[in-house]
Amino acid sequence: MYRNYFKRVFDFLASLVLLIIFSPFILIITVLLLFANQGKPFFFQSRPGNKEREIKIIKFKSMNDKKDAQGNLLPDKDRITAVGKFIRATSLDELPQLINVFKGDMSLVGPRPLLFKYIPLYSAEQRRRHEVRPGITGLAQVSGRNSIPWGKKFAYDVDYVNRLSFLLDLKILFLTAKKVVIREGVNQTEERPMEPFNGSN
DSSP states (O other), X not given: OIIIIIHHHHHHHHHXXXXXXXXXXXXXXXXXXXXXXXXXXXXXXXXXXXXXXXXXXXXXXXXXXXXXXXXXXXXXXXXXXXXXXXXXXXXXXXXXXXXXXXXXXXXXXXXXXXXXGGGGGSOTTGGXXXXXXXXXXXXXXXXXGGGSOHHHHHHHHHHHHHHOOHXXXXXXXXXXXXXXXXXXXXXXXXSXXXXXXXXXX
């Protein structure tokens, strides 16, 4: 019952309340990024959602679009803005995804939405991560986030799909809030980005 109905009701009501609570922060960050990113405060990207249907995630844009003389984007470490560093460090760059949750594209809790190019690289078991809506946070994120290999992350994602419940969601939300406050488990940096998934790592 929770999986098929109440989870969506919970997501809708919780995302509405959170959007109202965080609206001043969203407005302030939007204005700051308008100046930092030449009028582009948001980042949009297509990702696979529930049943691998296409959704367009919304995040705050933490990097500008500066290019070299040949027209190529500069390395990430040269494009991230001061505001971008702050919102990444505090996970505030994820706030606009509350809109995705409100719309029904995402859930507060679920496997993180990755890239379409990874789908052919998944095993049949790993692909089960798409049996539920993707989430802003998930079991993998509270179990190590960037410090664990891809294979283990996907194992956590499938474990979440198998054990999905209201109590598990509450536990993950509580642990997420704790990790954000103490900034635990984030070792990805602009100089050493996380390795892309290649089907074996």
